[in-house]
């Protein structure tokens with residue numbers, strides 16, 4: 099039998115089993131900070147000397163913790179290491195990296211809450227969370243229709259995607275005729 103890891107903060111399983119519109123996020127392996135350990139030292143006050151504190155923190159709790167942090171975590175992309183020359187720029191880049199990460203996360207949750215689909219049905223742009231603009235374009239991925247809808251301002255949001263193409267908006271009601 100495999101060991102069950104529980105998050106010390108919320109008490110939930112560390113093995114994700116969340117139902118999402120974009121598919122079930124589930125895994126048998128624990129996610130988050132697993133069996134983290136901290137030991138108090140001789141000068142410690144808030145932890146006791148020679149005591150080891152072991153705990154787990156799940157991903158949702160880590161996200162909440164990060165949001166509360168006065169100093170946000172530094173984010174390193176394993177694929178794109180940041181190359182910056184001076185320290186001032188580095189701090190700024192770290193701040194931007196966190197904000198970008200957090201906004202991508204909020205967009206992902208927004209999407210999974212069905213708001214992306216709802217925006218499409220309402221003929222609104224859904225390239226970013228809560229865009230108030232009307233959809234002018236529909237996104238095709240590998241020539242297949244998607245519910246991705248963009249306004250003029252956000253039409254280039256997926257420009258990094260080589261299989262994606264923007265065509266004039268195809269609303270919900272016209273979809274059956276495609």
Ligand SMILES: [Zn+2]
Pocket residue numbers: 105106107108109110155156157158159160
């Ligand atoms: Zn938790």
Ligand SMILES: [Zn+2]
Pocket residue numbers: 223224225226229230231248249250251252
């Ligand atoms: Zn927009």
